[in-house]
Amino acid sequence: MIIDWQPLILTFKLAAVTTVILLCIGVPFAWWLANTRIRFKPVVEAMVSMPLVLPPSVLGFYLLLAFSPEYWFGAWLDREVGIRLAFSFEGLVVASVIFSFPFLAHPVQAAFQNLPRSLTDAARILGKSNWQTFTRVLIPNIKPALLSGTVLAFAHTVGEFGVVLMIGGNLPNETRVASIAIYDEVESLNYAAANFYAGVLFVLSFLILLLVYAVNRRVQK
């Protein structure tokens, strides 16, 4: 059996890129959400949580419409930025960021909310800027939540199937991630290959979660 490693490499590339982007936007967003007093906060929270409850196909369907050059957003992107998000790796990244967002944002937001307000006050009184307070006081004190959020978002991206199928299709080296490859191999009755991809995902997912729980136990001690 000749093993095609591309789907696995693509899967982890997608998960890594998504996780990095999520860390950059999700952590500040979670901090904002934890502290904001705006009136429409429940609306924002509901929107963030939507990917948790929606069937991935629903999300995928609307993203497909949005990304499609037939409609205004996709057309605008194509015209102004020169990017086509439908059936492309970039499109998968955007979709993954959206559907993995709550997996990072929720634990981090909860952790920010659990930090006593006085820690921020104390740092400000000691002359520290908001940025110094954020990086030296707040972030180090939510490490366990940050770790579990990061890993959950990563693992969830690795495991996503429905959205990817809807907007990515099955293009080798572009959108054919492991979960799609498994489906595809089974369709062509190629069980050995499907078993290989499935086994790798199974073992890696277990190892990732094991790492999180082990590290969190050490942090809590």
Place this chain on the structure above:
Amino acid sequence: MIQVHINKQLHGANGDFQLNASLHIAEGEFVALFGASGVGKTTLLRCLAGLEQPEQGNIVVSGETWLDSAARINLPPQQRRVGYMFQDYALFPNMTVRGNLEFALRKGPDHKRVNELLELMVLGELQHRKPDSLSGGQKQRVALARALASEPRLLLLDEPFSALDAEMRSRLHDEILRLQKHFGITTVIVSHDVSEVCKLTSRVMMMEAGRIVQQGKPIDVFSAGQASGKFRFTGEILAIEAMDVMFSLTVLVGNQIVRVVAMPDEAAKLCVGERVMLVSKAFNPMVIKLEQ
């Protein structure tokens, strides 16, 4: 000299009210804000620190304007150089004791000052421990050391001793008095503990519903209009012992054990553990009732 005039709408448990306070504090003075919960003491302190903004008012500290709502001046807490001790101490859990102090320094690393403070607060042994592993009294000392590490011009203490037992509290009172004298730093403490206020401060400002209703020397303020010929306090019976025809009751009043004499018919109605009120009308014992 610190001049404060503050106006702020507050949302209390019993409806909204105005925090409307004017006060002057002399350089190096140690004053107390005294009053029941929810009268605006902590809010006033937070306004001084810049953590909350009053709708209207001004704060001038040694000629420097920290707040002037008319001129739209409001220095952020970072620029006010106050030391603030929070009720929950607010030590940074991710840093060691030493780390907490070093973080507070304004002009970069200064081992000498950190060492001096660690020594002054008897924290040398604990310097590499994390706050979570410290006792309440130890955390309190670290919080105080950290507040002083930033070389504040004004020290604000928000009920710093409320979570400690009586003995620890008394020891820290001595410590804080010593430090306050050592650094000569103007200090405001929020408290609702009469003995604490009397022991530490030279002036108390009594607050009620957002206003300073009375101020002066603690002993004078607390005794004013409250001294009466009657002498009464409540306590818990620890022991009842027969002695000849009478009974001796041992009663715990606050932290003091008092022994009083009871008639047999009185003693028969009492048992150990019951709460009783001791009243004496026959003489004036020159004890001042301290009630909030």
